[in-house]
Amino acid sequence: MLRTREFTVVRHTRNYHIMRKFYEEILGLTAVREWDRGTNDRGVLLSPGEMSGNALIEIIQLNDVAVPNAPSPVNLELSLEVEDVNSIYTQLLEHKMPIARKLMEDPWGHSSFGIDDPEGLRIWVYQVNAS
DSSP states (O other): OOOOSOEEEEEEESOHHHHHHIIIIISOOEEEEEEESSTTSEEEEEEOOGGGTTEEEEEEEOOTTTSTTOOOOSSOOEEEEOSOHHHHHHHHHHTTOOOSEEEEEOTTSEEEEEEEOTTOOEEEEEEEOOO
C-alpha cells in the first residue's frame, strides 16, 4: 500500500511570474516553500489551505531543456473544494476574472464554476451543498 506524505500537482510554465501571481493573488494560495536560482531554476510550492492536509501545487519555471515543445495536458483539470463558493465567485467577477463556466448547481450535490489559469488549465471551484 502506498503511504504518501505529500501530494503535489506540478505546473510547469514559461510564464512563472504570471502563473505565480494567478495562483497566489487570484486563487489565494499561500507560498510554503520557494527557490530562485535564476531564470531557468525557480519555483514555488503553494498550499490551498489548512484543510487540504499535505496537498500542494508546485509552479516551476520551465526551461526549454526540461520539456521541449510538450503539448498542454489533455483531460487534466484541478478541483478546489471551498467553504463559500458564492463569495469566491462574486470576488472573481468583481476582479473581472474571465469565467469559463458560470456558477451553477450540479446534479451530484455541488455548486461549482470553472475558470482557466493563464495557460489554459481548467480549475473547478466547488462547494458541497448541504443535503
